[in-house]
Amino acid sequence: xxxxxxxxxxxxxxxxxxxxxxxxxxxxxxxxxxxxxxxxxxxxxxxxxxxxxxxxxxxxxxxxxxxxxxxxxxxxxxxxxxxxxxxxxxxxxxxxxxxxxxxxxxxxxxxxxxxxxxxxxxxxxxxxxxxxxxxxxxxxxxxxxxxxxxxxxxxxxxxxxxxxxxxxxxxxxxxxxxxxxxxxxxxxxxxxxxxxxxxxxxxxxxxxxxxxxxxxxxxxxxxxxxxxxxxxxxxxxxxxxxxxxxxxxxxxxxxxxxxxxxxxxxxxxxxxxxxxxxxxxxxxxxxxxxxxxxxxxxxxxxxxxxxxxxxxxxxxxxxxxxxxxxxxxxxxxxxxxxxxxxxxxxxxxxxxxxxxxxxxxxxxxxxxxxxxxxxxxxxxxxxxxxxxxxxxxxxxxxxxxxxxxxxxxxxxxxxxxxxxxxxxxxxxxxxxxxxxxxxxxxxxxxxxxxxxxxxxxxxxxxxxxxxxxxxxxxxxxxxxxxxxxxxxxxxxxxxxxxxxxxxxxxxxxxxxxxxxxxxxxxxxxxxxxxxxxxxxxxxxxxxxxxxxxxxxxxxxxxxxxxxxxxxxxxxxxxxxxxxxxxxxxxxxxxxxxxxxxxxxxxxxxxxxxxxxxxxxxxxxxxxxxxxxxxxxxxxxxxxxxxxxxxxxxxxxxxxxxxxxxxxxxxxxxxxxxxxxxxxxxxxxxxxxxxxxxxxxxxxxxxxxxxxxxxxxxxxxxxxxxxxxxxxxxxxxxxxxxxxxxxxxxxxxxxxxxxxxxxxxxxxxxxxxxxxx
Numbered sequence: 001x002x003x004x005x006x007x008x009x010x011x012x013x014x015x016x017x018x019x020x021x022x023x024x025x026x027x028x029x030x031x032x033x034x035x036x037x038x039x040x041x042x043x044x045x046x047x048x049x050x051x052x053x054x055x056x057x058x059x060x061x062x063x064x065x066x067x068x069x070x071x072x073x074x075x076x077x078x079x080x081x082x083x084x085x086x087x088x089x090x091x092x093x094x095x096x097x098x099x100x101x102x103x104x105x106x107x108x109x110x111x112x113x114x115x116x117x118x119x120x121x122x123x124x125x126x127x128x129x130x131x132x133x134x135x136x137x138x139x140x141x142x143x144x145x146x147x148x149x150x151x152x153x154x155x156x157x158x159x160x161x162x163x164x165x166x167x168x169x170x171x172x173x174x175x176x177x178x179x180x181x182x183x184x185x186x187x188x189x190x191x192x193x194x195x196x197x198x199x200x201x202x203x204x205x206x207x208x209x210x211x212x213x214x215x216x217x218x219x220x221x222x223x224x225x226x227x228x229x230x231x232x233x234x235x236x237x238x239x240x241x242x243x244x245x246x247x248x249x250x251x252x253x254x255x256x257x258x259x260x261x262x263x264x265x266x267x268x269x270x271x272x273x274x275x276x277x278x279x280x281x282x283x284x285x286x287x288x289x290x291x292x293x294x295x296x297x298x299x300x301x302x303x304x305x306x307x308x309x310x311x312x313x314x315x316x317x318x319x320x321x322x323x324x325x326x327x328x329x330x331x332x333x334x335x336x337x338x339x340x341x342x343x344x345x346x347x348x349x350x351x352x353x354x355x356x357x358x359x360x361x362x363x364x365x366x367x368x369x370x371x372x373x374x375x376x377x378x379x380x381x382x383x384x385x386x387x388x389x390x391x392x393x394x395x396x397x398x399x400x401x402x403x404x405x406x407x408x409x410x411x412x413x414x415x416x417x418x419x420x421x422x423x424x425x426x427x428x429x430x431x432x433x434x435x436x437x438x439x440x441x442x443x444x445x446x447x448x449x450x451x452x453x454x455x456x457x458x459x460x461x462x463x464x465x466x467x468x469x470x471x472x473x474x475x476x477x478x479x480x481x482x483x484x485x486x487x488x489x490x491x492x493x494x495x496x497x498x499x500x501x502x503x504x505x506x507x508x509x510x511x512x513x514x515x516x517x518x519x520x521x522x523x524x525x526x527x528x529x530x531x532x533x534x535x536x537x538x539x540x541x542x543x544x545x546x547x548x549x550x551x552x553x554x555x556x557x558x559x560x561x562x563x564x565x566x567x568x569x570x571x572x573x574x575x576x577x578x579x580x581x582x583x584x585x586x587x588x589x590x591x592x593x594x595x596x597x598x599x600x601x602x603x604x605x606x607x608x609x610x611x612x613x614x615x616x617x618x619x620x621x622x623x624x625x626x627x628x629x630x631x632x633x634x635x636x637x638x639x640x641x642x643x644x645x646x647x648x649x650x651x652x653x654x655x656x657x658x659x660x661x662x663x664x665x666x667x668x669x670x671x672x673x674x675x676x677x678x679x680x681x682x683x684x685x686x687x688x689x690x691x692x693x694x695x696x697x698x699x700x701x702x703x704x705x706x707x708x709x710x711x712x713x714x715x716x717x718x719x720x721x722x723x724x725x726x727x728x729x730x731x732x733x734x735x736x737x738x739x740x741x742x743x744x745x746x747x748x749x750x751x752x753x754x755x756x757x758x759x760x761x762x763x764x765x766x767x768x769x770x771x772x
Contacts, residue, residue: 021432036499038414042386045410046374048300049388053403055299056307057392059289060401064394067263067279068244070189075265075277078742083178084196084267084275087205090171091198094140097169105146109135112150117212120156124257124349126342134253136216140203144215147172152210159210175206183208192260193280195228199236199266199273202229209280213254227252228278231262235276241268246396248311249281249355259283259355283318283354290318305405312368312398314360320353322381327351330381337382359402363389367400379404386410541601543572551579552770556745560711560752560765567593568709568764571601573608578650580608580616583663583766585709587640587684593764599630600642600683616646616659617694620683627684641684645707649699654772656697656705666706666730667697668737673730699772704737711765712748717755724755741769 074080090097113131121129136142147165154161160183164176186194186208195213196206202219216222218229231247238245245264252260261281266273290307292299301307309317322330335344339358347356362377372390379385384407392399548555551574559570567587573580582604586596603626607619623644631640645663649656658665660678667674676695681688699705713726736747748767 038411041411041414045386045405046388049305049386049403049405050374052299052301052305052307053388053390053401056290056403057390057401060286060309061393063285063289067281068395071263071265071277071279072242072244074185075267079178079181079746080196080277081267081269081274083174083182084205085269086174086178087171087196088198088275090169090174091140091144091203091205094143094169094171097171098143098167100143100146100167105142108150109142109146113212116156121253121256124346134212134222136221138203138215138217138221141215141217141221144171145212148210148214149212160208162210178206179208182206190282190285191279192255192282195278195280196267197232197276197278199275202232205275211254223254226254227260227262228254228280231264231278232276235264235266238266241266248397249317251355255280258350258352287318287354291321291324294324296321302405302409304409305403307401307403308359309392309399309401310359310364310368314358314364314368315355316353316357316359317399318354320357323347323351323353333381333383361387363387363402364400367391367402368398376407384408541571541598542569547574548572550574554741554771556741556769558745558748558765558767560749560761562711562761562764565594566764567597568711568766569597569601570766570768571604573605577652578648580614580646580648581707581768581770582644582646583707583709583768584642584644585663585711585764585766586642596640596642599627600644603627603630614648615694616648616657617692620644620646620659620661620692624683624689631684641682643682643709645678647705647707649705649770649772654699654701656699658695658697659692661692663707663709665695666733667699668704668706668733669700669702671734671737673734701772703772705770705772706733706767708767709764711763712752712767714763715752715756715765716762717757717759721759724752741771744769
């Protein structure tokens, strides 16, 4: 006997139909709401990941540009050039200078390798090492490693604290001279180590950290196949003084098998290559950028989001967030997906995933082929993630950047919405079922009139006509059907309107933001073009280095603008037997100061060349008139002007003439600093103006003259963030005045940079020094 619904009692049938109507309506509405919400959230999540990816990519690319520029600059540093030459000489003479017991030396060195270095190395490696595998094979290498490593009283990891051992070798003397300078640079900029290498022999002449690569040959020594040797050999084969070579991370035995990357640049003395400068790259800097200093939530990556870099070998180049935050679960997950046990042990030993964790996913494979995209796939833990990826633009490296968040976290709000819909859906179904069962008991035969309308509603036709006849139970039931029909239609309509309004608003806001962005980019480009043009104009008014070198045998100019263009400038006029020079501080800095500097430079030129003035006081008096005339208008009085120290040095008579507006003249003779004070009035509008005083000084051979603006002494810095002050400036000059002028400039520059530290430069700086 077959079952037919039409054979069932009408009350049961109505109950079934009511239930189906509620089920279909709720399911359709819930599905529409769920899919729209999921689509919008997915789009929003990918946009956020893309924004984070672009931000981190820019930071990493700019960081490598900075390192590139830094190593080129440091390899050209005169101190580094001198250090390389002197270390080469001392290294080659070491076997003649050293008088220690060679047997005792070799015993100490072997003991260090066997008891200290090799046990620490084998903790991070499955390979067993012997002293024969690692010890240096040149007499100079053995001596250096004994003096600076095995006989070094400082423990492992602190060997760099030894400035010079207690021997009388010329190498130790050279080391004590240059080691503090290079070590200071290494510590300031966070490099793991810095090396100076002989470009011919490959001997590691010097390193800051004194690991077991120190003193060895990168040509035939124990580390000839290491990353350090690779970067040396590539750099040595180049004939370009500006060449920079970068070697990607790989395990490095002297650093206890930790991953290490190297960047190198040649060192030239004139046109002669004298060595190779190599930096061992810092891991922490890259790691801090990519992990946002372990503050992932602050950049919008929630509980599971992270950004990371993958190399061409599919290995991580920065720490995994999950290793840092939940190492127990991290090791469990990577073990479950088949990561080799020796790799897991190495990650545990180093507590680092850098250069060890393989990330071979759909995203990394695609990005290493040069593609930029965003997709959903499993990450290196086997977890589904939303990922935005792209290749990085770093010369010499094939790296890609990934920005990811767990799919579970990204879609958590949608799951919450789904659960809420299911809860409401279940409640509605229960309510309808109970109501229909109650009403069906009171339904009689007139319900047949509702049969047609009920079928239409069951088919999803919300416009089906429901006839309401009478006010009895059937009429009420018909009316209830009609109200339910209207409510459902209104709900669907409201949801559609709401969705359309939201989409429209999103489109309008997106267009407005894009338009504002484009306008800001245009304005920014115009402003920077104007500033760069102003810089070229200002540079044109400064005296050329060729003329200064011709007329001033020994001098320096330390010129450090605060901004792209400067309110300070220096000016010189050269004659057959004399030189007129000025250090000038104009009102303001940046573009306004630069505009005033052009007026000042032209005014000085007119005073000397057009008005034929030679005494500094006369020049300043005439310059004041020129500045007042230039800036004063009929309706507005401008008090812009400048402070100045102006000298006229007569070479034959050794007489120095000076006049100043606020800025004094200092000269040092026989270790004593003498000061000639300036008039307490500016160049420009001043209520109590008086004549400038013309001073004359009879100089002696060897005297040092200094003129300057106030930017150096007024710079804030030091431990307490206070001004440097003139007293400290004088004390510094008295310490360095006997040095060559080029070294004086270097000392002044290094001192002011160390003084200000992280504090920004507050004013333009100009210091001129001349030795007669």
